[in-house]
Amino acid sequence: MRRIAVTADVFDAAHETQALQGGRTDVGAVVTFVGYCRDEAGTLTALELEHFPGMAEAELERIAIEAERRWPLLGLSMIHRHGLIRPGEPIVLVATASRHRAAAFAAAEFLMDFMKTDAPFWKREHRDGSAADPRSAEAWVEAKPTDDAAKARW
Amino acid sequence: MKALYFAWVRERIGKGEEQLSPPSHVGTVGELIGWLSGRGDNYAYAFENASTIRAALDRTHARHDAPIAGVREVAFFPPMTGG
Numbered sequence: 368m369r370r371i372a373v374t375a376d377v378f379d380a381a382h383e384t385q386a387l388q389g390g391r392t393d394v395g396a397v398v399t400f401v402g403y404c405r406d407e408a409g410t411l412t413a414l415e416l417e418h419f420p421g422m423a424e425a426e427l428e429r430i431a432i433e434a435e436r437r438w439p440l441l442g443l444s445m446i447h448r449h450g451l452i453r454p455g456e457p458i459v460l461v462a463t464a465s466r467h468r469a470a471a472f473a474a475a476e477f478l479m480d481f482m483k484t485d486a487p488f489w490k491r492e493h494r495d496g497s498a499a500d501p502r503s504a505e506a507w508v509e510a511k512p513t514d515d516a517a518k519a520r521w
Numbered sequence: 522m523k524a525l526y527f528a529w530v531r532e533r534i535g536k537g538e539e540q541l542s543p544p545s546h547v548g549t550v551g552e553l554i555g556w557l558s559g560r561g562d563n564y565a566y567a568f569e570n571a572s573t574i575r576a577a578l579d580r581t582h583a584r585h586d587a588p589i590a591g592v593r594e595v596a597f598f599p600p601m602t603g604g
Contacts, residue, residue: 402604417527419596422580422596426582482603487603489598489602489603490602507529509602510599
């Protein structure tokens with residue numbers, strides 16, 4: 368099973384995890400990662416996620432196929448939201464199922480590392496704009512060199 | 522060909538998409554960036570640090586030395602920050 372979704376809607380991580388396991392008796396391990404929107408000590412009011420429709424889905428699928436080639440996975444799910452996301456809401460989910468935990472853990476990290484650097488999404492921060500915060504009320508998030516380094520280790 | 526712009530590249534240029542008809546000597550992604558940069562201050566601003574700009578040809582990531590012959594859609598955008 369391979370589930371890829373790019374959606375504006377909030378997703379239910381527990382439901383997604385259960386669906387991946389699906390009552391199967393050959394699955395020994397499911398690893399789930401959920402990335403949430405932080406409020407950055409109360410200064411961030413929302414994240415706005417822009418994406419490239421069509422290419423976003425295609426890139427997630429390409430990354431998923433590469434993970435399936437590298438590890439003996441019994442299933443995987445990748446969900447990435449777009450639009451306005453409030454602190455406390457989930458942004459992204461990666462879940463992997465395999466017979467043993469090593470493959471599920473490794474594949475989940477691989478999927479996240481590649482999703483951050485290769486999937487066409489861009490974050491913009493919405494801040495409260497108080498005088499104490501010199502940054503602009505809306506600012507694009509800069510890509511981090513550590514994300515490229517995390518990808519390069521694979 | 523159709524051009525798409527995303528995030529601050531879109532904001533700096535001032536539009537999300539347009540039709541382009543580059544001259545025949547523009548053969549690669551990098552040459553297309555150079556040609557676009559000469560079309561106005563908004564393009565020059567968007568592409569001022571050309572090496573940081575990412576490109577996709579027909580929805581596949583492409584390097585700046587990739588040829589654009591036969592491409593229907595080119596997209597330009599900043600490094601990605603999803604996840």
